[in-house]
Amino acid sequence: MKKTYLLTPGPTPIPESVSAALARPLIHHRTKAFEAIFEEVRAGLRELFQTKQEVLLLTATGTGAMDAAVANLFSSGDEVLVLNAGKFGERWTLIAQAYGLGVVELKAQVGDSFNPRIVEEALKDHPEVKAILFQASETSTGVRLPVKEICAAAQAAGVLSVCDAITALGVFDLPMDSWGIDVLITGSQKALMIPPGLAMIALGDRAWKMAESSNLPHFYFDLKKEKKMQAKNQTAWTPAISLIVGLAESLKLIREEGLQAVFARHEMLAQATRAAVAALGLELLAKKSPSTAVTAVKVPAAIKDGKLIPKIMRDKYGVTIVGGQDELEGKIIRLSHIGYCDRFDIVTGLSALELVLAELGHPVELGKGVGAALKVFQSEAIL
Ligand SMILES: Cc1ncc(COP(=O)(O)O)c(C=O)c1O
CATH class of the missing domain: 3.90.1150.10 (Aspartate Aminotransferase, domain 1)
Structure with a gap:
């Protein structure tokens, strides 16, 4: 044995009570029973993200939320600044390029993070960029980035901060509203202790404003549509119902621990x-x-x-x-x-x-x- x-x-291990929740008989999503669970999940996610904004749930892995961020925020011809500290930083570049955006990339030495002053300099040198795309924790090299300082630099330069916190949210403190993180993203199979298949994304007011004028093509990941639906405890498409039931349980565990x-x-x-x-x-x-x-x-x-x-x-x-x-x-x-x-x-x-x-x-x-x-x-x- x-x-x-x-x-x-x-993926990370799953607590026993979450496994039990995942195994519950399936319910239909266009029902009051689902809506009650979804409402509880929305409240739990707002606590986790430390935000008053709606945290949108997408049926996708974390990369889906990264894709959704780019497709819903920007317009053709836009340029972005990517902080590349490893494989997932590089993913931001690849996504932005897939949508035809211009990318200014700052690349860290392997195992290094970014000095916020270098980020400030880059923003001065490239006044045309609309946003900084970066990781809070670069999983491929085990590096932590200075999120608070990067967001402050973005605010000072009048650009958006778009933070992939897929291996960071629920691991260390990332208060979205008080740090002014404009877009915050995570995924289910990390600190949220459920299987892969859900991504979460929250946009601050500045980001929603930019999304108003975005003209990049998208269909499945339509954040404006999701916002309208999710405020009513529904999703635009069939959601990963069982994962959402599991998420309600894992958020309960997080709340109980504090x-x-x-x-x-x-x-x-x-x-x-x-x-x-x-x-x-x-x-x-x-x-x-x-x-x-x-x-x-x-x-x-x-x-x-x-x-x-x-x-x-x-x-x-x-x-x-x-x-x-x-x-x-x-x-x-x-x-x-x-x-x-x-x-x-x-x-x-x-x-x-x-x-x-x-x-x-x-x-x-x-x-x-x-x-x-x-x-x-x-x-x-x-x-
Ligand atoms: C920092 C970071 N960003 C993005 C991803 C991609 O997430 P997914 O594999 O869920 O699409 C991962 C996955 O490990 C990650 O660690």
Whole structure:
């Protein structure tokens, strides 16, 4: 018998009560029963996004909401500034280009974040751009971006801030209204602890104003239509009903734990993971600005084929983590601490990692990384 553990930055594990909610008999969506659930979900999402705006639910993965943002905000000939700190930053560029927009791209060194001053400079050099598109947490490199400062720079320059918080919302604090985040996006299979298939997007007043004059083609992702329908607890098209029922349950769990406590837990898990990494003589990829959601770790020199680490962890010990993508393939591993994750998930993941590192020839004193993580847990107030 081998138990399995899902420690990836999406999809993430699902709490038992959410699984039970997902398995409930299907209801029809054009009913009062569905509308009552949808109303509860809308309220929960507004709390999570820390906004008075409508948070729109789309039946899509997170990329669908990124696509919807571009297609509903901009007009042909517009230019945008993309902050590319990795694969998902690059996705903003690809989406914008697919709609024929001009893209000014700032590219970070691998594992680096952005200094807000560089962003301010870029906005001065390119007064024609209409918006900054960026990530709050770049999942491919484990980097956290300075969202508050980027939004302040956008406001000062009179452009929109469009933030992909797909591995950030519900992980660390991103108060949409008080920070002036114009567009905030997330997806279901991360901190929201439900399967993939729902994306969420909220627009502030400035963004809705820009959407009024947008002329890019779109049909399925029509945010104005969704806003009208969702205010009445309905969706434009058939929604992913079961996922919405599951979401009502996961939002209830988040409310019960308390948003600040959820953030504190993620911070503690990230700190414990980083302490373990250091104790094992490993190096973080994102040294200066590591994400609270995912810890990217360089494969040590003694291990020639880094892809073997996730493979052996999964095949031999049942622990699924992920490696690097594209140019980082075989060069990093990524340990996730998002969503339904607690201290002993981290201990389990680190235990398997230690065994595999030792097997592959990286010198490890077994228990050293786990011990460093436990010390962080011991020192934490929220026990
Ligand atoms: C930061 C970020 N943006 C966008 C995406 C794309 O989301 P999806 O795969 O749900 O379309 C992901 C997925 O991991 C992500 O981590």
